[in-house]
Amino acid sequence: MHYCSVMKTMDLNLLTALDALLRECSVTGAARQLGLSTSAMSRTLTRLRRSTGDPLLVRAGRGLVPTPHAAALRDRVRSLTDEARIVLRPAMTNLDLASLDSTFTIRASESFMEMLSGAVVASITKAAPHVRLRFAAKPDRDPSLLREGLIDLEIGKRAMSAPEMRTQFLFRDKYVGVARIGHPLLAGGDVTPKRYAACSHVVASQLGDFSGPVDNALEELELRRAVRVVVPGYPDAMRVAGSSDLIALVPRSSLGNALVKDRAAAAGVRSFEIPVRMPDIHISAMWHPRLDADPAQRWFREKVIAACRHAYPVAQYRALMNDDMYRP
Secondary structure, X not given: OOHHHHHHHOOOHHHHHHHHHHHHOOHHHHHHHHOOOHHHHHHHHHHHHHHHOOOOEEEEOOEEEEXXXXXXXXHHHHHHHHHHHHHHOOOOOOOOOOOOOOEEEEEOOHHHHHXXXXXXXXXXXXXXXXXXXXXXXXXXXXXXXXXXXOOOEEEEEHHHOOOOOEEEEEEEEOEEEEEEOOOXXXXXXXXXXXXXXHOEEEEEOOOOOOOOHHHHHHHHOOOOOEEEEEEOOHHHHHHHHHOOOOEEEEEHHHHOOOOOOOHHHHHOEEEEOOOOOOOOEEEXXXXXXXXXXXXXXXXXXXXXXXXXXHHOOHHHHHHHHHOOOOOO
């Protein structure tokens, strides 16, 4: 069939209707979202079924659930409709920050909140006083909230990002050990792998895991450590280490930055180099590609990225980037 003929018979309104149906999994809910009657949305669903050759939504008890084909289409349909809205709305060439009235949501770890949330808030609210910021907890690595538009920006490890996400490298971090001031491990000469493994440990894990990357490195040396406590975040691990004989593994950035200094001293701990090879931590900003062209989103990302880089300037981490002590 000729391209022009295809375009004449294609109803792009069906794409918007399909997006609403897949979001709501309800004919009534989709109709309400689009301002249509339930009967009109029901007829639209019938057309969509004919067009796609798939039932799309099927009855399950009192509700509807997507078919495998519909579930596979959900993210693509959402992305296409979002892109269409961006294309069809008036272009914004000059962003009026004084009157910008938007809400931006950042998902980040407890460590980010402690070290950088204040700087981010100050930078953004000073430039755009009507903007609202929402900081969301990060209990897992699920990228679906970015895909669904419930989160605008995520700060974290690049490896956690889904393939389609845009990423902007912020800084490179590395793991260090921390122990309370006066701990026997720090007073007895060099920290060897054997002495390190012989200590009792506290682990920071949002998923509640008792093991981490250092355990793989110790296993290569036929060593095992005893993990006694698991806590949700690195600040918690530092507090436990500062008040016990347990030692913790934390990113060096947890010890302080250009904005927040001497976190180690406040927690009552001293840091030491881990005596085994450990991978670096790559911290990045991540967002969904549908937000690329939005001027307000672009301004928001740039402000957050600038605040992070001010707190962790390249010079501060040059030693980490060039440190070959524990590299293969």
